[in-house]
Every structure is written in C-alpha cells, then in structure tokens.
Amino acid sequence: MTTLINPTPVPAPGNPVEPFLRSDRMPHIWCPGCGIGTTVNCFAQALIESKINLKTLALVSGIGCTGRVAGYVKLDSFHTTHGRAIPFATGMKMANPNLNVVVYSGDGDLSAIGGNHLIHAARRNVDLKVICVNNLIYAMTGGQTAPTTPGHATTSTSPYGTFEPAFNLPHLVEAAGAVYVARWTTFHVKQLARSIAEAFNKKGFSFIEVISPCPTLYQRRNKLGDGLDTMKYYKEKSKTKHGCPTSELGLTLSGEIIVGKFVDRDRPDYGSLLKAQMHESLGDKYVDYDEEQGYACGEDGGCEEDSCH
Amino acid sequence: MDGDHACCEGALAAGARFAAGYPITPSTEVVERFAQRVPVVGGCFIQMEDELAASIALQGGVWAGAKAFTVTSGPGFSLMMEHIGYAVMTETPCVFVDVQRGGPSTGLPTLPAQADMMQARWGSHGDYEIIALVPNSPQECFDLTIQAFNFSEEFRVPVMFMMDEVVGHMTEKVVIPPADQIEVTPRKHTHKSVEDYLAYGTNGDMVPEMVHAGEGYKFHVTGLTHDERGYPNMTPKVQHKLVNRLVDKIRSAEDRICLYEEDSTDDADVVVVSYGITSRVAQRAIDMARADGLRVGKLRLITAWPFPAKKIKELATHVKAFVMPELNLGQMVRELERAAGGKAKTLLVPHAGGSVHQPEEILAAIQEAVR
Numbered sequence: 001m002t003t004l005i006n007p008t009p010v011p012a013p014g015n016p017v018e019p020f021l022r023s024d025r026m027p028h029i030w031c032p033g034c035g036i037g038t039t040v041n042c043f044a045q046a047l048i049e050s051k052i053n054l055k056t057l058a059l060v061s062g063i064g065c066t067g068r069v070a071g072y073v074k075l076d077s078f079h080t081t082h083g084r085a086i087p088f089a090t091g092m093k094m095a096n097p098n099l100n101v102v103v104y105s106g107d108g109d110l111s112a113i114g115g116n117h118l119i120h121a122a123r124r125n126v127d128l129k130v131i132c133v134n135n136l137i138y139a140m141t142g143g144q145t146a147p148t149t150p151g152h153a154t155t156s157t158s159p160y161g162t163f164e165p166a167f168n169l170p171h172l173v174e175a176a177g178a179v180y181v182a183r184w185t186t187f188h189v190k191q192l193a194r195s196i197a198e199a200f201n202k203k204g205f206s207f208i209e210v211i212s213p214c215p216t217l218y219q220r221r222n223k224l225g226d227g228l229d230t231m232k233y234y235k236e237k238s239k240t241k242h243g244c245p246t247s248e249l250g251l252t253l254s255g256e257i258i259v260g261k262f263v264d265r266d267r268p269d270y271g272s273l274l275k276a277q278m279h280e281s282l283g284d285k286y287v288d289y290d291e292e293q294g295y296a297c298g299e300d301g302g303c304e305e306d307s308c309h
Numbered sequence: 310m311d312g313d314h315a316c317c318e319g320a321l322a323a324g325a326r327f328a329a330g331y332p333i334t335p336s337t338e339v340v341e342r343f344a345q346r347v348p349v350v351g352g353c354f355i356q357m358e359d360e361l362a363a364s365i366a367l368q369g370g371v372w373a374g375a376k377a378f379t380v381t382s383g384p385g386f387s388l389m390m391e392h393i394g395y396a397v398m399t400e401t402p403c404v405f406v407d408v409q410r411g412g413p414s415t416g417l418p419t420l421p422a423q424a425d426m427m428q429a430r431w432g433s434h435g436d437y438e439i440i441a442l443v444p445n446s447p448q449e450c451f452d453l454t455i456q457a458f459n460f461s462e463e464f465r466v467p468v469m470f471m472m473d474e475v476v477g478h479m480t481e482k483v484v485i486p487p488a489d490q491i492e493v494t495p496r497k498h499t500h501k502s503v504e505d506y507l508a509y510g511t512n513g514d515m516v517p518e519m520v521h522a523g524e525g526y527k528f529h530v531t532g533l534t535h536d537e538r539g540y541p542n543m544t545p546k547v548q549h550k551l552v553n554r555l556v557d558k559i560r561s562a563e564d565r566i567c568l569y570e571e572d573s574t575d576d577a578d579v580v581v582v583s584y585g586i587t588s589r590v591a592q593r594a595i596d597m598a599r600a601d602g603l604r605v606g607k608l609r610l611i612t613a614w615p616f617p618a619k620k621i622k623e624l625a626t627h628v629k630a631f632v633m634p635e636l637n638l639g640q641m642v643r644e645l646e647r648a649a650g651g652k653a654k655t656l657l658v659p660h661a662g663g664s665v666h667q668p669e670e671i672l673a674a675i676q677e678a679v680r
Contacts, residue, residue, distance in 0.1 A: 022529070025540060058522040060369070071529060071541055076522040078372065079531035079541075080365060081395050087329075087362035091369025091377070092522060094353055095327045099373060099523050120358040278348045287351035289326060 017044035020054075022074050029068055033219075033227020035186035035212030036066055039133050040073070042189050042210075043104070046196035057100045060089040062114060064140045065214075066106035066133040083114030086121045089128050097271050097290045100200065101127070107134040107148040111167050115147070122176035124270040125204045131196065132169060132207065135214040136251070143217030150253045154221050171246040173207040174263050180206035181246065181263035186213065187234035188259060195261065204269040211257055222253065310483040312450040312476040313338035316406060317346065318483070319454025320378055322491050325404070326352025327375035329366035331359055331385060334418045335474040336408035339380040360385040364392035368401045372530065374521040376458060376496070378404035383412045386425055387432070394433030396467035397555060398532050400509070400517060402496065404457045406470040408477040409636075411662035421474035422662030423585055423636035429469040430614045436552055438559035440566055441469035441614035443584040447481045453611065459494035460566065464558055465516050471613060473636065475586040475665060503527070508539035509551075515558035559615060568611035569620065577606030579678045580624055582633045582645055584610035586665055591634055594671035603679055613641060621648035630678035634658035634671045654678065 021044070030036050047054065054075060061070035063082035070077040080088045089101045103110075110118050110132050121128060137155060138144040144157040147167045154161055170181045180202045184192040192210060199206035213219055213230035224230065234257065242260040249258050268276070271290075278286040310318070317339045320328070326347060330340035344354040352375070357363040363379045370377040381389060386407045396403055409425050411417030429441045440460050444453045450472060457468040499506050499518035508528040509517045520526040533541040534548045559566065574580050579598075583591040588609045598605045608624070610617065621631070630653055633642045642657040649655055658674045660666050 022540075054527075055525045056523045058373075071531065074527050076524075076527060077529045078369075078522075079529070079533065081391055081532055084361060084365040084392070087357060087366040088369040090355070090357075090362075091327070091329060091366035091371075092373040093369075094355055094366075095370035095373035095375035095377070096521075096523055116358050117362055120362075274353065282348055285349050287349055289351040289353060 016048065017041055020044040020047055020074055022072055025072055028072055030065065031216045033213060033215035033230070034065070035135065035210070036069065036133055038186040038189060039131065039192065039210050039212060040069055042193040043073075043131065043196055045193035046200065049193060050197040050200045052100060052200050056098055057102065058092055059102045059104055060085045060092070061103070062105040062109035064106040064109045064138070065135070066104065067109060067140075069104045083109055083112070084117065085109065086114060086117040086128065086130070090121055090126050093127055093271070101129070103128050103130045105132065106139070107132060107136065107169070108138045108146045111169060111172070112147045118173065119176040122173045122178045122205045122207070125177055125179060125267055125273075127203050127269040127271060128205055129196070129199045130205070130207045132209045133212045134169065134209050135212045135218060137214055137218045139214045139217055143214070143221060148251075150251050153218070153253050156217075156221075166251065168246065168250045169209050170207070170249050170262055173205075174246045177205065177267070178207045178263060179204035179265050179267050180261075182207075182261040183209040183211065183249065184259050185211040185234040185238055185257060187231050187238065191259070202264070203272075204267060211251070224254065310447055311338065311478055311480045312444065312447040312472060313408065313478065314342050315447040315450035315483045316380075316454045316470070316472065316477075317342040318485060319451040320404070320458065321346060321350060322451070322485070322488070322493070323455040323458035324376045324493055325378050325458065326350070327367065327370040327377040328354050328379060329357050329363040329370070329377070330354070330380050331357055331363045333382045333385045335410055335477050336380045336382045336406065338477070339406060339408070360388035361391065364389035364405070365395065367403055368392065368396055368399070371401050371403050372522055374523075376402075376462070378406060378458075380406040380408070382408050382410050382418075383425055384415060386428065390428070390432040393439065393467050394435060394437070395532050397433070397437040397439065399530050400465035400555075401467070402461040402465050404454070404461055404468050404470055406454075406472065409471060409473040417663050419474065420663045421586060421636060421665065423471075423473055423587060424640065424662055426471065426613060426635075426637065426640045429471055436556065438556045439467055439469055439614060440464070440559065440612065441471050442568070443471045443610060443613050444476055445585050445588045445609070446476065447479060447483045449611075450476065451483050451485060455491060455493065456568075459492070462494040462496055463516070464562065465497065465519065466559060469614070471585065473586050507537045509535060510537045511554065515554055515561065563615045563617075563619070566612055566615060567617040567620065569617055570607070570609040570611060572607040574606030574608060574624055574628070576604055578604045578629045579675050580606040580608050580628050580631050581671065581675065582608045582610065582621070582631050583635075584613055584641065587634045587636055590666045590668055591671055593668040594675060597668060597672050598675045603675060605675055610641070616641070616644040616648065618644070618648035621645060622650065625649040625652035628653050630654035630656060632656045632658065632671065632674045632678050634660070634666050634674070636660050636662045636665070
C-alpha cells in the first residue's frame, strides 16, 4: 500500500503587475492596439524596479484616454478635470511634501488645455513625475487635431490636413525648466520602464513623453496601418540619441522619431526653494509644516499617527 | 482690521494651512496676509498661474490632508466655476472666497456689487447644492469664515464666502477670541480599516467619511459619476443615486445651515430682506421708517444659499410686503418672490453696483410697500 502525499499546490504564475492594478475595474476602455496599456505596464515595472513606497505614491490624471489611467492603478489616484492634473498635483505636493506625486495624462490634456500649467510647474520645478502619453491626437473625443498633431495629418477637424505647426514637447519643457526629460515609444518598453524608475530618483520636475499609437483614429485615418504596423514603424524609424538637443526632436507624419534621455540636470525644486527662503527670511520663526505634521488630520481624525504620512 | 484681513484670520483660526490664489482686486489682501502669516503657523501659500490652477491646487491640498481655500473676485470666480463643480462631485471640503465687484466682465475692479450671487449658486454646470455665506462686517468676515470652513468639513461641500468690495476694505474693530473658544469642525476622517473603507460609502449618513493620500487606503477620486467605491459608473441609476444624495445632504440640513438675523417681524407690515453690505444701508432705512411710525421688520440673510425659503414662507402669511435692496438688478429677489408664493408683495430696490444704495431709495420702497 502506498501512501499518497498531497503535493503542495503550486500557485499559478500571476501577472507580476497585477498587484498594481484595480483588477475589479477590468476590462479597461482602451482599444485594441492602443499603447496606453503598454505604458501602464512599464509604469508598474518601474514601481517594481524602483521599490518605491506605494503607500506614499499618488497618481493624478486629467481627462482623455490617458486620463483614465488613474482609474486603473491601485494607488491613491485622482481623476481630475481637463488640463488640471498638474495644478492639482502641485497642491498635493505642497500640502504633503512626503508624497511622491505622479501626473499621468495625454498630450492634449497636458499641452493644450493644460499647457499653461505645464510650463509653470516646470518653471517652479515642482517635484512631480509627469508621464505624457502622446498619441498625436484627441482620441477620447473622436480624433481631433491636437497641438502635437504633425503637419499634413488628417484628423476629424482637419479633414484636408493639418497645417498648424506642432509642439515639440521635450523642447518646450526643457526651455521651461524641467530637470529630467526623456522620450520613448511604446515599442521601447524596457527603456521606458527604466526612465520612469530613474525619474523617481530625481527631485524636481521630470517629464517623460511616450509616443503611442491610436490605431482607431490616428493611424487608421492617416492610412498608417494598425497597432502592429505602428510597432514596426517605431522599431524601424526610432533612433536613440541620448543628450540630443531637444530643438531637434520635432515629429513628422512618418519620419524619424528620436528617442532617449535628453535632459538630466540638477536644480533645487520648489519645496526646497520655499523652505530655504523661509528659513532665510524668518529664521526660527518659520514653522516647517512638513515636519510639524500638525494639520494632516483633524484632532478627531481617525488616522493613527504612523499612517498619516 | 479690514474685512479682507479678518477673513484671512478667520481662515487661519479655522485651521486653513494651505491657500492657492491669483491676484485680483479687491480680494488680494486676503492672500497677501495669508502669505505673510502662514509660514509662522505651519503651512504654505502658492500663487498659481491663473484661477483655474488656484481653484484645483487647493483641492489637491485638501486630499493631501490640509484645510484649504482660495480667494478671488468676479472675473476669477468665473474661471473657478469648473472646480466648484469638481469639489461638489468629489465632495472636497474647501472654501471659495469671492470679494464681489461690479461686472459683467472686468467691470468695476475697485467698486462693490453683489452681482455674483446667482453665479455662486448655479455657475458650474450640472445639478448641485452649495452653501453660501454673506458677511456684512469685518467681524463677520472673521466669524463666518470659520463657519464656512466648519460647514465645508461637516457636509463635504465647497462653501462660497460672498464678500463685497466695501465689506472687504472696511476697517472696524474685530474681536478674535482665544483659540480654545473657537469651535472648529475637524475633518470627517474615517475610523475604518483599509479593508472596510468605501470612499463614497455613506452608511445611512449622507456625508461619506474621508481619507487622505498617503495613508494606505489606495482610494480613487473622480469627477465622473461614481459608485460607492469611487469607481466611474455612468449609468442613470448611479447618477440618480449620487446626484440626489449630493443635493439632499444639503437640503435636508437647511434648517441648520440657514442663518439669518431677524428683528421685529412679528407685527411688521413690511419686512426688509437684505444681505451683506446692503443690509447696513437697509438698517438706516428701517430706522428712518420706524421713526415715521411704520411697522418695519428686518430679515438679514447670513446664509444666502440654501435660501431660507421656509422662513420667507412663514413671514409671507402675515406681512403685506417684502422689500429687497440688492447691489444687482435682481438676483436673490427671484428666490424671495418664489418663496413668498404670491402671498406677499415683493419690491426690489435694484442698484447696478459701484457704490452702495442711498438709505432714501430703500425708504421710498418701504413707504410704497405699506401703501
């Protein structure tokens, strides 16, 4: 008679990024071939790689397809109004400097309606990590021209082709004062994850642009193929040029895409400048609110001291 | 101390330690004082690039744990409408101070009006309720700013603090009581564990409990129609439940929220209904009318929104007429008329702004009303 020993059940290999997602919100709304999901995967990989404390990590989005990222990540996540993710995030960072605040939004949200906030946050060097998924179009509303749409592209509001000059976003944010600027495409998953992880270790305004397909509205309308064709295009036409002057990073309809890390410099961030100035002007009278931890909870607030910050 | 400075002190006393602003006359003195005062009590101020940014930065501050507010005047208030809606939808407790000046558009930057009263109530899109308080003195700028913060925390609603240029720049004695005598409503923070907490769960109470970023709850906040978990759910059923609750949490507490000052209304033929700076001119007109032997009562609105319709309804059963002076061409008077329901006449004493009324104009209306 043989004794059967129950083997210890081997857990099914789960998706390593699943703990970072709100599985109860799946399926997501993104189209087949869309690149936003890929960027979220890279973001999750960066969280694993950087071993960042998830408890103090907050993610803020604006409106649009990328704006929906806030709804799918298992973090303190805020889906704000159109264009205003950056000022919302600025307020969070100021009220609690111990938070790590990520802004995750699209090109239209960040550079058109939110363009003013983008340049001012870069100027102030607010310690925010901005991930800008650039699909070169307004996707959520049906494929209208964005400030990033390259010349001659056809969109629903430029049926005869775009003729407005487009924003070169890395150039814009570098000029405004960002301390870290990189660009990748959704083909460059390893590099993108590494860049995001690197930005977590950088204090100040970091900006990572991710060129991403919108097969439904941009690629299809411009006869650029489907999601897979776009991956091939990104693979063939991307050129990694670290340190390339950002003035050379303009995009065209089907030309070269320069990717890489273009800016990595040090400049005191807004919070440090604020404190230094207050200490200088007020001396001992200055109450460092972030060390005080005085007002995070009301006196009847339910949170324990250790869970406040 | 002037009203603008008193408002700032009220905010500090209420526990506000973060403000985001953008300069605009005649409100700027509030944040100028805040910028000077807050670093020594543990907090910070940021001057944003515009009012759109200021009105959302303050809400980021609230979700990070601060009590926060912003200050503006008409043109800036117009830009802030987007985020009054966001605060309503996400139930972000915060205070918007509007030191009213003449409009429309750039209008009269340095002169008074009360012409943003309807905008305070209806300026953002969609169906909602907010609370609006109207001070008529620097002392009230202090006291009622605290009240505004307390209401905002209790009901998790943006509170509009509707000053005007005269109240803002008027200097009077302001008594600031010792801190232990000031009642401050703490944030309605949850006591629940991460597992049991639902960001927009209400448990029968119409105001959900709050948590802050960084506390480990991993919660989600959105301006989209959302369910009790805070997750987007764009169905008529969830919309119905959510929007009705947002409205009902204020409407069901109207009796407590509607503050007013009432004098000699019992045997009055005419009741003068006024608010803000106009109530002080109205007082002079009431005194003059009483000296002439007229039976005139006074109802001064301290809470403009929700409108004290119940009180007006009750008065309308035994007074002949209401007289309402406003520094606009007829805004709150529409509410007065609606509440009076035809049972008593309503007479508006309009004024397009730029100065306050002359008491004689209000007196003439009282005399006409008793006839």
